[in-house]
Amino acid sequence: xxxxxxxxxxxxxxPSLKSRTYDALKAAIGAMKIYDQDAExxxxxxxxxxxxxxxxxxxxxxxxxxxxxxLVRIAPRRxxxxxxxxxxxxxxxxxxxxxxESMAARLATQVAxxxxxxxLHNLVxxxxxxxxxEHMDEYSDANIRFHAAIINLxxxxxxxxxxxxLFMHVRAIRQRTIFERDRARRSIVDHKEIVEALEARNAExxxxxxxxxTLRLRDHVEQFVQLD
Amino acid sequence: xxxxxxxxxxxxxxPSLKSRTYDALKAAIGAMKIYDQDAExxxxxxxxxxxxxxxxxxxxxxxxxxxxxxLVRIAPRRxxxxxxxxxxxxxxxxxxxxxxESMAARLATQVAxxxxxxxLHNLVxxxxxxxxxEHMDEYSDANIRFHAAIINLxxxxxxxxxxxxLFMHVRAIRQRTIFERDRARRSIVDHKEIVEALEARNAExxxxxxxxxTLRLRDHVEQFVQLD
DNA sequence: ATCTGGTTTCTGGCATACCATATAACGAAA
DNA sequence: TTTCGTTATATGGTATGCCAGAAACCAGAT
Numbered sequence: 073x074x075x076x077x078x079x080x081x082x083x084x085x086x087p088s089l090k091s092r093t094y095d096a097l098k099a100a101i102g103a104m105k106i107y108d109q110d111a112e113x114x115x116x117x118x119x120x121x122x123x124x125x126x127x128x129x130x131x132x133x134x135x136x137x138x139x140x141x142x143l144v145r146i147a148p149r150r151x152x153x154x155x156x157x158x159x160x161x162x163x164x165x166x167x168x169x170x171x172x173e174s175m176a177a178r179l180a181t182q183v184a185x186x187x188x189x190x191x192l193h194n195l196v197x198x199x200x201x202x203x204x205x206e207h208m209d210e211y212s213d214a215n216i217r218f219h220a221a222i223i224n225l226x227x228x229x230x231x232x233x234x235x236x237x238l239f240m241h242v243r244a245i246r247q248r249t250i251f252e253r254d255r256a257r258r259s260i261v262d263h264k265e266i267v268e269a270l271e272a273r274n275a276e277x278x279x280x281x282x283x284x285x286t287l288r289l290r291d292h293v294e295q296f297v298q299l300d
Numbered sequence: 301x302x303x304x305x306x307x308x309x310x311x312x313x314x315p316s317l318k319s320r321t322y323d324a325l326k327a328a329i330g331a332m333k334i335y336d337q338d339a340e341x342x343x344x345x346x347x348x349x350x351x352x353x354x355x356x357x358x359x360x361x362x363x364x365x366x367x368x369x370x371l372v373r374i375a376p377r378r379x380x381x382x383x384x385x386x387x388x389x390x391x392x393x394x395x396x397x398x399x400x401e402s403m404a405a406r407l408a409t410q411v412a413x414x415x416x417x418x419x420l421h422n423l424v425x426x427x428x429x430x431x432x433x434e435h436m437d438e439y440s441d442a443n444i445r446f447h448a449a450i451i452n453l454x455x456x457x458x459x460x461x462x463x464x465x466l467f468m469h470v471r472a473i474r475q476r477t478i479f480e481r482d483r484a485r486r487s488i489v490d491h492k493e494i495v496e497a498l499e500a501r502n503a504e505x506x507x508x509x510x511x512x513x514t515l516r517l518r519d520h521v522e523q524f525v526q527l528d
Numbered sequence: 529a530t531c532t533g534g535t536t537t538c539t540g541g542c543a544t545a546c547c548a549t550a551t552a553a554c555g556a557a558a
Numbered sequence: 559t560t561t562c563g564t565t566a567t568a569t570g571g572t573a574t575g576c577c578a579g580a581a582a583c584c585a586g587a588t
Contacts, residue, residue, distance in 0.1 A: 085376065088376060088570090088571065088572090089571075089572070090364070090571080090572090116538095116539080117539070117540065118538095118539080118540095126572085126573095127572055127573045127574070128540090128572095128573080128574085129357070129571080129572055129573065129574085130571075130572065130573095132361065132540085132541090133360065133361055133364045133571095136318070136361045136364055136365055137364055137365060137368045140365045140368060140369070141368070146540075147540085148313070148316065148539090148540060148541070148579080148580090149538085149539055149540050149541080149578075149579050149580050149581090150539080150540080150579095150580070150581085151538095151539070151540080152539090152540080161458070164456050164457060164458040164459075165458060167403065167407070167456060167458075167459075168400065168403070168456070168458050168459060168462065170403065171399045171400050171402070171403030171459075172396065172399050172400070174399070175395065175396070175398065175399030179395070228392050228395060228396070229392060230389070230392040230393060230395075230396050231392075231395075231396060231399075234396065234462065316540095316541065316542090317541075317542070318541080318542090344568095344569080345569070345570065346568090346569080346570095354542085354543095355542060355543045355544070356542095356543080356544085356570090357541080357542055357543065357544090358541075358542065358543095360570085360571090361541095374570075375550095375570085376548095376549080376550090376569090376570055376571070377548075377549050377550050377551085377568085377569055377570050377571080378549095378550065378551085378569080378570080379550095379568095379569070379570080380569090380570080
């Protein structure tokens with residue numbers, strides 16, 4: 073609506089080339105099937121700087137950040153490589169995830185509003201009825217959103233940040249995860265129980281359910297996913 | 301001892317200026333009392349590059365990494381500043397710490413050897429007898445080593461990495477933490493109970509004790525530490 | 529054909545110069 | 559003295575060029 077006064081918005085300062093390059097690279101790596109046999113893991117600074125239309129300096133700073141984040145490895149005068157996580161590392165990530173999300177569930181029982189908790193039903197019920205065998209992708213997305221929602225309910229920004237970082241890596245092996253029908257069905261039951269525990273404000277139970285749920289995923293990956 | 305053959309050692313490649321600058325900067329920031337009133341939080345690229353005897357390029361890459369790690373904030377054409385964490389952020393860090401270390405305790409009950417767990421006694425008993433009032437610094441160090449030891453016992457490298465990163469920030473406010481005698485005494489009792497639970501391979505109890513122990517620290521900081 | 533030493537090329541590390549903008553310093557007008 | 563427009567300076571952002579080491583290539587010797 074119009075106003076008699078100037079409605080001033082703060083000028084959003086345009087992100088630097090460095091940060092934009094960083095985002096673009098991260099997205100590109102995220103979209104890549106790095107665990108495919110024929111995946112090209114080698115990156116070339118000069119080629120990338122041409123493709124992005126940016127000089128090597130901001131590109132290198134972006135790469136340095138990605139290296140610290142563990143997405144690439146920079147070998148001096150050897151090359152820059154996208155890192156493939158080992159299975160052990162993936163398992164550790166899922167373990168950390170379990171620790172953080174279970175703490176998030178605990179926090180959620182203390183700080184989330186009833187309305188917020190109720191909104192979780194939308195994410196669970198959608199797929200209780202859906203034909204599971206055919207919508208594994210959608211199920212997978214809803215699954216992720218459910219877990220992200222719990223983390224948000226905790227109100228702990230740091231937990232959200234860390235798990236987001238982990239997700240980047242874990243997502244890459246999602247395509248390799250065998251989502252059998254039984255696992256998906258079990259998962260939905262778990263989710264329902266988690267919501268119930270949250271609604272009952274039962275911190276211990278919510279924490280335990282979330283932890284066990286995620287640790288089951290870890291065991292499943294350990295047993296059935298082959299990476300190398 | 302001498303040998304008839306050349307005993308060749310692999311040449312360790314010298315760390316890049318970037319990584320050395322990174323380490324030096326991180327150490328310098330860590331050693332700084334950044335929460336003091338008169339702390340100089342502003343950094344100057346050119347001045348630093350002179351002090352380190354390095355050009356701006358590797359220095360900037362080091363700074364970019366520190367920025368992503370949350371230690372500094374780079375404001376384009378404004379300056380580079382060491383960040384002071386807010387109290388809320390510190391509390392979140394301690395919460396995450398609690399989540400991770402309690403998971404570490406759980407893992408430790410599953411994977412640590414009896415000998416490893418027994419070695420924790422050294423870290424606990426040292427200070428049961430010590431005069432608490434006078435050796436707060438030593439107590440604090442032993443305290444930290446105890447918690448680090450539990451995390452190591454879990455065998456989870458990722459938990460160790462993340463908590464190390466958190467420690468960097470939390471350490472800065474340690475000097476502001478009031479370690480009353482009673483808290484220290486209580487802490488030692490907690491530690492003993494934790495070791496007992498680990499020895500009994502009681503995952504649930506070990507996890508709970510560690511979590512509650514660390515969350516008590518969080519509540520203590522929330523109540524008694526003033527940052528701004 | 530294979531091995532060996534040299535040479536060329538490729539690639540990341542680093543230094544430097546320049547740019548754009550935020551901030552400070554300044555000075556003239558009110 | 560205060561205000562406001564101008565100029566100067568400071569500071570991070572970016573581009574570019576050179577360097578050193580690693581890998582690939584090549585030619586001559588065996």
